[in-house]
Amino acid sequence: MAKTKYVFVTGGVTSSLGKGIISASLGRLLQARGYRVTIQKLDPYINVDPGTLNPYEHGECYVTDDGAETDLDLGHYERFLDIQTSQANNVTTGRIYQTVINKERRGDYLGKTVQVIPHITDEIKRRILLLGKKENFDIIITEIGGTVGDIESLPYIETVRQLRWDLGPENTVFIHLTLVPFLSSSGELKTKPTQHSVKVLLENGIQPDVLVLRTEHELDRDLRKKVALFCNVGLEAVIQSIDVSTIYEVPLLMQEEKLDVTVLRHLKMPAGGVPDMMGWKQIVDRLKNSREVVKIALVGKYVELHDSYKSILESLFHAGAANNVKVTVDCIHSETITIENLERELEGFQGIVVAPGFGDRGIEGKILAVNYAREKKVPFFGICLGLQCAIIEFARNRLGYGDAHSTEMNNYTKHPVIDLMEEQKGITEKGGTMRLGGYTCLLKTGSRVQKAYNTDRVRERHRHRYEFNNEYLEEFTNNGMIASGINPESGLVEIMELQNHPWFIGTQFHPEYRSTVLNPHPLFVNFIRAAINYRQR
Ligand code: GLN
Numbered sequence: 001m002a003k004t005k006y007v008f009v010t011g012g013v014t015s016s017l018g019k020g021i022i023s024a025s026l027g028r029l030l031q032a033r034g035y036r037v038t039i040q041k042l043d044p045y046i047n048v049d050p051g052t053l054n055p056y057e058h059g060e061c062y063v064t065d066d067g068a069e070t071d072l073d074l075g076h077y078e079r080f081l082d083i084q085t086s087q088a089n090n091v092t093t094g095r096i097y098q099t100v101i102n103k104e105r106r107g108d109y110l111g112k113t114v115q116v117i118p119h120i121t122d123e124i125k126r127r128i129l130l131l132g133k134k135e136n137f138d139i140i141i142t143e144i145g146g147t148v149g150d151i152e153s154l155p156y157i158e159t160v161r162q163l164r165w166d167l168g169p170e171n172t173v174f175i176h177l178t179l180v181p182f183l184s185s186s187g188e189l190k191t192k193p194t195q196h197s198v199k200v201l202l203e204n205g206i207q208p209d210v211l212v213l214r215t216e217h218e219l220d221r222d223l224r225k226k227v228a229l230f231c232n233v234g235l236e237a238v239i240q241s242i243d244v245s246t247i248y249e250v251p252l253l254m255q256e257e258k259l260d261v262t263v264l265r266h267l268k269m270p271a272g273g274v275p276d277m278m279g280w281k282q283i284v285d286r287l288k289n290s291r292e293v294v295k296i297a298l299v300g301k302y303v304e305l306h307d308s309y310k311s312i313l314e315s316l317f318h319a320g321a322a323n324n325v326k327v328t329v330d331c332i333h334s335e336t337i338t339i340e341n342l343e344r345e346l347e348g349f350q351g352i353v354v355a356p357g358f359g360d361r362g363i364e365g366k367i368l369a370v371n372y373a374r375e376k377k378v379p380f381f382g383i384c385l386g387l388q389c390a391i392i393e394f395a396r397n398r399l400g401y402g403d404a405h406s407t408e409m410n411n412y413t414k415h416p417v418i419d420l421m422e423e424q425k426g427i428t429e430k431g432g433t434m435r436l437g438g439y440t441c442l443l444k445t446g447s448r449v450q451k452a453y454n455t456d457r458v459r460e461r462h463r464h465r466y467e468f469n470n471e472y473l474e475e476f477t478n479n480g481m482i483a484s485g486i487n488p489e490s491g492l493v494e495i496m497e498l499q500n501h502p503w504f505i506g507t508q509f510h511p512e513y514r515s516t517v518l519n520p521h522p523l524f525v526n527f528i529r530a531a532i533n534y535r536q537r
Pocket of ligand 1: 355356408
């Protein structure tokens with residue numbers, strides 16, 4: 001087995017510079033050269049996982065097939081690399097401390113004082129190396145969340161410093177991502193923040209090998225030389241990352257900047273030839289240049305922060321590229337939708353998506369949006385809570401159960417068309433206890449979803465506690481709302497679709513977690529096709 005090599009990615013100056021995208025882009029380039037690559041994210045916060053976090057904090061919670069609730073960067077890794085990540089790809093400080101404290105309680109430390117160094121750092125190290133032991137990867141990219149200089153990232157920085165010593169310089173590379181701000185008053189790009197940020201890393205014992213500079217303007221050779229000289233790196237190791245219109249262009253820019261070649265040289269791995277990015281280029285070309293526009297409304301309640309619906313937005317864009325159209329998405333706040341403004345808010349869209357969510361805030365606006373899509377025959381896609389809203393709407397307005405609701409929102413409804421799953425009833429702890437991860441779904445022969453997937457059996461990822469109440473199934477079916485996807489073991493309804501409507505589908509699972517650039521999700525592709533047809537009509 002070849003030895004796994006490690007790329008460590010840190011960030012400086014500010015947060016949100018796009019370490020995840022740079023890591024994913026590098027991963028994609030290395031993979032396109034034939035290397036087996038995966039990416040891991042270390043998050044310095046104390047939550048054990050982001051499952052209990054409000055989406056306003058760090059954006060959406062991404063779910064892996066093995067049921068881990070993870071940082072949204074894992075979504076980028078999967079979308080760029082077309083791989084599956086797992087629980088081992090996301091580690092938080094909370095999980096590290098939890099493991100160490102449990103060991104201490106068991107008496108595993110044999111009377112020793114338990115300390116950040118070496119016990120916490122050793123546990124971080126174990127988690128980093130664990131991924132390489134699971135599968136035969138050539139290269140693992142490890143992204144360290146936060147910004148260097150933060151108190152909470154220190155144990156991670158110390159750990160990767162030690163790992164260079166443990167594994168050797170030819171098996172490790174440090175990439176540091178910083179910002180080169182442009183001061184409009186003097187018309188200058190400034191390198192000082194980068195120099196300071198590298199100094200902070202040096203104080204912590206790390207000399208970065210490669211610097212990726214995020215910038216709004218082209219960096220000339222003199223500026224690159226200055227950065228190289230003051231930060232002790234070669235000129236070829238100063239990489240420009242300029243703002244672009246789509247994140248999927250970043251791998252192509254990194255290829256031009258030879259980030260992959262520089263990294264491979266450090267790792268003493270063959271770097272001849274060019275990565276095969278033909279298919280990728282075609283998709284980027286479509287994303288940028290498709291003329292025809294399809295307008296989609298995304299109805300949700302976390303719309304102030306676009307990262308809350310990251311995977312859904314990206315899936316819609318992938319599906320646009322697959323259909324050779326440009327998809328534009330307007331996020332509409334469900335709390336602002338009322339009977340009075342419903343028509344005004346939703347007219348002019350060729351498709352309506354009702355988003356996942358929790359709790360009753362904004363729920364009536366979502367139900368109104370479903371009603372509009374159903375009656376006006378606008379293509380409709382309901383995801384998780386979006387499906388549940390479609391079921392409530394149908395029960396109220398089509399079956400005549402005016403008080404129909406989910407028991408999540410109203411425990412006293414006479415018509416609980418959505419109810420807590422049986423196995424959820426005794427659960428009191430919130431963290432990691434939903435129905436999570438991949439489950440099989442059998443598709444009804446001849447249904448729209450079966451045709452869209454072009455198969456009878458799929459595996460999709462879940463994150464919910466409530467489900468369709470099967471006591472109502474017959475009535476729904478008799479009235480044209482059919483269960484076209486069922487879990488074979490539990491009989492839980494996974495997909496509902498409305499007949500006599502151009503495209504009205506709701507899924508209890510989250511298809512958005514499985515859409516990748518090279519493999520756009522069939523339901524999203526089919527939905528956008530329906531939106532194109534709707535417009536043409
Ligand atoms: N709140 C709903 C449930 O728990 C839907 C969850 C979701 O949309 N992810 O079942």
